[in-house]
Amino acid sequence: METVNITINNIQLEVPKSTTILQAARMINIEIPTLCHMKLEDFCIENKPAGCRICMVDVKGRRNLVPSCVTECTEGMVIETSSPRIINARRTVLELILSDHPFECLICPKNGKCDLQSLAQELGVREIRYTGEQSTYRMDTSQAIIRNPDKCIMCRRCELMCNTVQTCGVLSAVNRGFMSVVAPAFEQNLDHSPCTYCGQCVAVCPTAALTEVDQTSKLIQALADPDKVVVVQTAPAVRVTLGEEFGMKPGTIVTGKMVTALKRLGFDYVFDTDFAADLTIMEEGTELLNRLTKYLNGDKSVNLPILTSCCPAWVNFFEKNFPDLIDIPSTAKSPQQMFGAIAKNYFAKQLNIPREKLVVVSVMPCVAKKYEAQREEFRVNNDPDVNISITTRELATLIKQTVQDFNSLPESDFDRPLGESTGAGAIFGTTGGVIEAAVRTAYELYTKKPLPKIEFEELRGMDWIRKATVDFDGLKLNIGIAHGLGNARKLLEEIQAGKSEFHAIEIMACPGGCIGGGGQPQHHGKSEIIRARQKAIYEEDRRLPLRKSHENPYITKLYEEYLGHPMSELSHELLHTEYFQKQPEIIIEND
Amino acid sequence: MSHIKIKLHENQLQFIKDTCKEFNYEPGELINILHKLQDKFGYLPSEVQEVVANELKIPTAKVFGVVTFYSYFTMVPKGKYPINICLGTACYVRGAEKILDEFKKQLNIKVGESTPDSKFSLNCLRCVGACGLAPVVMIGEKTYGRVAPDDVKKILSEYQND
Numbered sequence: 128m129e130t131v132n133i134t135i136n137n138i139q140l141e142v143p144k145s146t147t148i149l150q151a152a153r154m155i156n157i158e159i160p161t162l163c164h165m166k167l168e169d170f171c172i173e174n175k176p177a178g179c180r181i182c183m184v185d186v187k188g189r190r191n192l193v194p195s196c197v198t199e200c201t202e203g204m205v206i207e208t209s210s211p212r213i214i215n216a217r218r219t220v221l222e223l224i225l226s227d228h229p230f231e232c233l234i235c236p237k238n239g240k241c242d243l244q245s246l247a248q249e250l251g252v253r254e255i256r257y258t259g260e261q262s263t264y265r266m267d268t269s270q271a272i273i274r275n276p277d278k279c280i281m282c283r284r285c286e287l288m289c290n291t292v293q294t295c296g297v298l299s300a301v302n303r304g305f306m307s308v309v310a311p312a313f314e315q316n317l318d319h320s321p322c323t324y325c326g327q328c329v330a331v332c333p334t335a336a337l338t339e340v341d342q343t344s345k346l347i348q349a350l351a352d353p354d355k356v357v358v359v360q361t362a363p364a365v366r367v368t369l370g371e372e373f374g375m376k377p378g379t380i381v382t383g384k385m386v387t388a389l390k391r392l393g394f395d396y397v398f399d400t401d402f403a404a405d406l407t408i409m410e411e412g413t414e415l416l417n418r419l420t421k422y423l424n425g426d427k428s429v430n431l432p433i434l435t436s437c438c439p440a441w442v443n444f445f446e447k448n449f450p451d452l453i454d455i456p457s458t459a460k461s462p463q464q465m466f467g468a469i470a471k472n473y474f475a476k477q478l479n480i481p482r483e484k485l486v487v488v489s490v491m492p493c494v495a496k497k498y499e500a501q502r503e504e505f506r507v508n509n510d511p512d513v514n515i516s517i518t519t520r521e522l523a524t525l526i527k528q529t530v531q532d533f534n535s536l537p538e539s540d541f542d543r544p545l546g547e548s549t550g551a552g553a554i555f556g557t558t559g560g561v562i563e564a565a566v567r568t569a570y571e572l573y574t575k576k577p578l579p580k581i582e583f584e585e586l587r588g589m590d591w592i593r594k595a596t597v598d599f600d601g602l603k604l605n606i607g608i609a610h611g612l613g614n615a616r617k618l619l620e621e622i623q624a625g626k627s628e629f630h631a632i633e634i635m636a637c638p639g640g641c642i643g644g645g646g647q648p649q650h651h652g653k654s655e656i657i658r659a660r661q662k663a664i665y666e667e668d669r670r671l672p673l674r675k676s677h678e679n680p681y682i683t684k685l686y687e688e689y690l691g692h693p694m695s696e697l698s699h700e701l702l703h704t705e706y707f708q709k710q711p712e713i714i715i716e717n718d
Numbered sequence: 719m720s721h722i723k724i725k726l727h728e729n730q731l732q733f734i735k736d737t738c739k740e741f742n743y744e745p746g747e748l749i750n751i752l753h754k755l756q757d758k759f760g761y762l763p764s765e766v767q768e769v770v771a772n773e774l775k776i777p778t779a780k781v782f783g784v785v786t787f788y789s790y791f792t793m794v795p796k797g798k799y800p801i802n803i804c805l806g807t808a809c810y811v812r813g814a815e816k817i818l819d820e821f822k823k824q825l826n827i828k829v830g831e832s833t834p835d836s837k838f839s840l841n842c843l844r845c846v847g848a849c850g851l852a853p854v855v856m857i858g859e860k861t862y863g864r865v866a867p868d869d870v871k872k873i874l875s876e877y878q879n880d
Contacts, residue, residue: 296778296779297777297779299779299780302787303787311779312771312779313778320779713768716728
């Protein structure tokens with residue numbers, strides 16, 4: 128490896144060629160503040176438009192300061208990172224950014240979690256010497272995400288996620304100079320754009336220019352309503368991240384404390400989306416085996432590969448970008464919606480109350496789930512199966528208002544019957560988890576033999592696209608996994624071209640899967656946090672006594688008492704859905 | 719979820735598609751494609767941008783970003799007589815801003831807009847290379863030099879009967 132010798136603040140070091148000054152400084156614990164820069168190491172995602180000019184440093188021999196995030200080290204370079212000139216320049220730049228930023232910190236949804244706020248604190252800004260015009264833009268409240276461009280600092284992180292990583296192409300910098308803003312085409316609302324609501328823009332936004340639609344007030348109202356029975360379901364990826372909001376180490380599992388906190392918040396029943404994940408496996412796994420059996424018997428009309436359908440952003444993505452492929456994904460609803468359907472139809476009956484009296488709340492690592500819950504097909508007489516969907520962050524806010532010390536809460540168990548789950552449901556929260564859970568069940572149903580080994584290492588990891596062949600007692604099943612919608616696009620293009628070699632593909636929209644979701648505690652560009660969450664997901668799986676969905680006794684009971692069998696008529700009615708083509712349509716006008 | 723509908727005449731659609739093809743559907747040729755389309759249509763409405771994005775397989779937001787970045791491109795149809803006021807240094811110091819204000823007043827439109835009858839549109843540009851005639855106004859291909867605010871009414875009246 129070719130290296131260069133440099134000097135930073137009188138410290139000499141040797142670094143690989145093409146190392147940036149910022150990287151080199153961090154190797155020797157020298158802090159250079161940054162703002163627009165973001166690097167998700169594990170995913171090879173780097174945002175460095177060098178736009179904010181906060182990371183400026185002095186290179187000997189150069190007249191002007193240089194941005195350290197994009198300037199590569201060269202042989203003999205002598206760098207200074209904290210001279211009065213530099214400190215003054217950084218402060219001036221920050222004051223100029225702040226001079227066009229609303230001073231609403233006290234009532235801002237990002238208060239305490241804002242990168243701009245932290246930087247102002249770090250640089251010790253106590254006054255702003257500049258006053259000038261303030262940008263004013265229209266707020267855009269969509270079904271899941273709120274855009275408040277007044278708070279945008281043009282770091283372009285969202286643009287990178289939306290275009291390069293997710294290939295949705297919704298957000299772009301438009302206009303020029305002082306008027307420039309990040310917006311959808313024609314500055315339309317997000318609801319009128321190809322947005323999938325994946326929320327990765329929200330996950331990386333340093334300020335509150337992009338936030339989720341807050342539903343906590345609506346939830347507090349519902350909890351206080353004596354006429355309502357309020358049940359909650361918590362997604363698999365929430366229990367491994369919620370602790371971060373209370374200062375715990377990333378990857379801390381807080382399942383029991385979370386259940387206690389939810390009970391104290393006043394939910395009548397605390398249930399688990401993992402239960403619905405087990406149910407999803409029964410339906411989706413059976414659908415896979417049905418399609419596969421037909422295919423093996425020579426029926427060429429059958430659609431393979433089968434694609435998972437748990438992720439609402441992913442569903443949105445193929446509806447909007449691949450309308451010709453809407454027959455390929457599994458028709459199984461997502462666990463959130465399966466839970467809603469079972470709660471409103473089966474559990475409400477058990478309680479002997481009408482479905483309208485039951486309020487179903489979901490706690491999700493996701494902002495797209497807010498949108499999913501509002502989809503037309505998931506409501507009966509205008510009563511949605513899932514009434515309120517909040518993110519991990521919103522739950523943390525609620526807990527902070529009610530519980531004195533989350534960290535020292537005792538642990539509780541989920542309520543029955545919709546709170547019982549297996550390790551297969553638990554791993555839904557990570558990329559590779561849904562398909563591993565499906566394989567665990569499909570293997571035993573297909574071969575009628577017990578699994579020789581429960582953990583499928585070949586399906587795990589963080590690589591963007593993974594391939595594995597699983598041996599179903601002689602039948603070789605080719606499995607593909609992609610996370611990040613840009614990677615999903617690659618696999619879909621293979622299918623369109625007739626070149627796909629897979630029988631089944633798992634897709635999750637967010638990097639890392641739900642553990643990296645848009646509703647999770649802010650990772651501030653540290654991808655090691657997402658890695659720690661993944662480790663915790665697999666730990667949670669190992670901790671559970673049952674690890675295959677079809678062994679969940681309450682799932683067996685549900686089929687015996689109510690649904691009949693997987694893919695039954697009632698299952699179709701309650702647990703399966705359909706997809707819609709949503710591409711722009713060109714209409715030819717005649718004279 | 720709204721369903722976006724793009725309405726275009728068949729020959730317009732064909733012209734856009736042919737232009738994209740002529741440039742080999744190369745995203746790097748976006749600016750040249752937009753130039754050619756603006757020459758043809760006089761402006762770049764959202765429908766045109768949607769089709770270009772679709773043909774080049776790039777996000778519409780990116781096309782819109784380029785259209786709104788360069789001041790040459792416009793999403794507003796130009797009037798029959800496009801008025802361009804030079805605001806280059808020479809014209810500016812010789813009072814071009816007052817000329818511009820007078821045009822705005824007379825036509826009752828802002829910069830970048832067209833009159834409701836689509837007769838005039840008003841825009842600014844930077845230096846037409848006739849600094850000796852400053853301040854300069856162009857209406858269509860015709861150039862007016864050493865314009866004073868009092869001349870504006872008279873200049874516009876030339877187009878009154880058209």
